Amino acid sequence: MEEAHPTHYRFDPKTVALIGKYQSREISESLSLLARELERRGLTVIVEKSTADSASSPEFDRWERCDFAGIGQRADVAIVLGGDGTMLNAARQLAHYCVPLVGVNQGRLGFMTDIARSDMLAAMDDLLAGKFKPETRLLLEAEVFRGGEKVASSLALNEVVVDKGPIGRLIEFQLYIDNEFVFTLRSDGLIVSTPTGSTAYALSANGPIQHPQVSGIALVPLCPHSLTNRPILVSDRNEIEIRIRQAIDSRAHFDGQVTFDLRTEDVVRIRRSKFSICLLHPPGYSYFAMLREKLHWSELPQILKHGDQGDD
Structure with missing residues (x-):
């Protein structure tokens, strides 16, 4: 090879x-x-x-x-x-x-x-x-939709996180992958992590460490109100959609540096970006x-x- x-x-x-x-x-x-x-x-x-x-x-x-x-x-x-x-x-x-x-x-x-x-x-x-030695790292592209209109977007090298705000109440959301319903979850939130981000926030939430050349995206629940929800690894070709069902105070974070306040019925759509990063080792x-x-x-x-x- x-x-x-x-x-x-x-x-x-x-x-x-x-x-x-x-x-x-x-x-x-x-x-x-x-x-x-x-x-x-x-x-x-x-x-x-x-x-x-x-x-x-x-x-x-x-x-x-x-x-x-x-x-x-x-x-x-x-x-x-x-x-x-x-x-x-x-x-x-x-x-x-x-x-x-x-x-x-x-x-x-x-x-x-x-x-x-x-x-x-x-x-x-x-x-x-x-x-x-050059190494390519994938990026995520995230978009936030409200009432069918795009209201925010950002790239992320580590992760996109949807979580509760400072009030501290659980949020409820639905997860779809390629328009297929996966689950409804009440939790503190969800981390959508690249392989690069697998040693960052996702690691703290018991997510898997992914080698940078793995073509995968990890979905890591944050403090789920459930005994059976576990991290899921999906293909980087999948489109991930988080639909906010109930959230008095929730936010989307991009690499922990860019934030956007979310409302009930907002949709966060995440996919692999057409852009990538080259790191030199x-x-x-x-x-x-x-x-x-x-x-x-x-x-x-x-x-x-x-x-x-x-x-x-």
């Missing part, structure tokens, strides 16, 4: 965009350091406008600032410094432009940001030599090694420090 994503590929970037977590001094320092290094190597550097505007250093005045549309039109690659939240925002903003993304982790877990800050400059050798990257590290699999119990009391 032909490898879907070859290890080496044609990659000769001339313009690199830098995107960082807003209002973070540490991120500003890393961005400045990386920008100078890329400039030294003869590349054109552009900095995402809000990132540069929130930076504390006047040094950012030396580099051109662009909004995401400008980055999408000009950049050959975008390097994202921060955590998964920063990467999620960049992915949604740049999905229409097919700009590959590289993640430098300065957040917490960093499931999508492969490169440690300490390895950032050294990693540029392999990146610019075309040794990074450094040489030696392994999805399962990443899981072992981030989720602390196979670790032995820690030895108690001197003076701690433990069981005999």
Whole structure:
């Protein structure tokens, strides 16, 4: 079988965009350091406008600032410094432009940001030599309909969530897949997760971990008022429809960053987007090694420090 994503590929970037977590001094320092290094190597550097505007250093005045549309039109690659939240925002903003993304982790877990800050400059050798491995990640496209009219839409790389609002009452909804009725459920809500999002909110709700190359979408109930409702894995070719039957206060969330208030009788329609995201991984990257590290699999119990009391 032909490898879907070859290890080496044609990659000769001339313009690199830098995107960082807003209002973070540490991120500003890393961005400045990386920008100078890329400039030294003869590349054109552009900095995402809000990132540069929130930076504390006047040094950012030396580099051109662009909004995401400008980055999408000009950049050959975008390097994202921060955590998964920063990467999620960049992915949604740049999905229409097919700009590959590289993640430098300065957040917490960093499931999508492969490169440690300490390895950032050294990693540029392999990146610019075309040794990074491309991987395609699917996106969800969600639309909200009210009275037959579309009132909201968004892309999501991790998940689309329909859930209760701050009042805390259960919501009731019907689930349809390809126009076929599946069930009616009273619960806190439902997570519709991509393979990328399977290690995010869905994981906390006992959803399955999906390898990124699995062509599936997970439907994970949130605190169902039932003993038998369990996560369901469906094809990414299916269209998912959530029909709100009773909800005093409910919302739709897209990657936990974009929200929309829902009403009774609203319909949330979710399908795989025609757009996708390309992540670039450094040489030696392994999805399962990443899981072992981030989720602390196979670790032995820690030895108690001197003076701690433990069981005999």
